[in-house]
Amino acid sequence: VVRELAAGRVVLLTDQARGEAALLASAGLVTPETLVFLIRNSEGIVSAPMRAERLDQLRIPPQLGGPSATSGRPGLPEPAVSVDLRKGVSTGISARDRAATLRALANPRTIAPDLVRPGHVAPIRCSAGGVLDHQRLMPGALDLCVLAGCGPCAAVAELAESADGRSAVEVAGRMAPAAGLVAVDVSDVARHRRVSESHVGRGASTTLPTVHGEFQALGYDYDRDGSAQLVLYVGNIASDDVLVRVHAECITGDALGSRRCRCAQALDASLQIIGQRGRGVVVYLRERGRAGVGMAHIVEGCGVRDERDETIAAHILRDLGVRSAILLTDRPDGPVGPTGFGLTVSRRIAVLG
Ligand SMILES: [Zn+2]
Secondary structure, three states, rough: EEEEEEEHOOOEEEEOOOEEEEEEEEEEOOOOOHHHHHOOOOOOOOOEEEEEEHHHHOOOOEEOOOOOOOOOOOOEEEEEEOEEEEOOOOOOOOOOHHHHHHHHHOOOOOOOOHEEEEEEEEEEEOOOOHOOOOOHHHHHHHHHHHHHHOOOOOOEEEEEOOOOOOOHHHHHHHHHHHHHHOEEEEHHHHHHHHHHHOOOOEEEEEEEEEEOEEEEEEEEEEEOEEEEEEEEOOOOOOOOOOOEHHHHHHOOHHHHOOOOOOOOHHHHHHHHHHHHHOOOOEEEEOOOOOHHHHHHHHHHOOOOOHHHHHHHHHHHHOOOOOEEEEEOOOOOOOOOOOOOOOEEEEEEOOOOO
């Protein structure tokens, strides 16, 4: 998809979760012919998702007054005041004029006085985290164009439901092969960004003597949610076939001696094996500090890791230089474990037998 966008071609972006879909091209490379194709094969409205920060630089405010962000959360995508390019266009409404305006919006050298307001191209204000903040069409389209290196703006035309009631996603599914278009879902864009961008920062390090020997303790910050993670390691772990335990914090088991789970035994066994071998790492994933989540976690059982957890663990292991892992798991049929970023799991050992 990124290659298609970088070549100036149109692609399809779906949002399976919402049943929405859109045609998408890089605004920086858009031609009048591309724009006509977008308009004829969609609802007919071409939007231009851009980062809020860039829109502020260009003095293009939201349509409904001030920023909608509340309580520190990134604001939902929202329409900004429409614009036209000031010079080199006539009425602004023709495909040629709108293509020129879109290319100007994608050009980092464009400045506020180059644009007149209102106009015929409607930017959509997207928060800095893009599809990682909101898994939706507009931020997804913008992220894809940025990934394609085509400038921070996309040309997006949403698809309508068909007359016989098929959803936009179904319409896209039929259009893709017929028109020879490559398609991608916003969830895949988000997954790609989560695994390809590092969001962990190494913190303070100290020596920690334990009943299983002396470990190095190392803190990590995860910048997507500000959480603090903990690593214990010993020996040279920047290599292959490193013993790795990814442990999801379990307050009741790890700290309070609960017998409802075997989290503490698994952790203890892992530290023991790693201590004896003199080489290995425990990634201790902290429980999320959001209200309600902790109690639900305790009630529903523990040791369950989601994609976020595996992503953090994989980022940390890559930062530590681990190339392949021998995973210390609770059960042989447990989660696959952290992979991606050049990290592979070469073998699994069940520590609870
Ligand atoms: Zn537990």
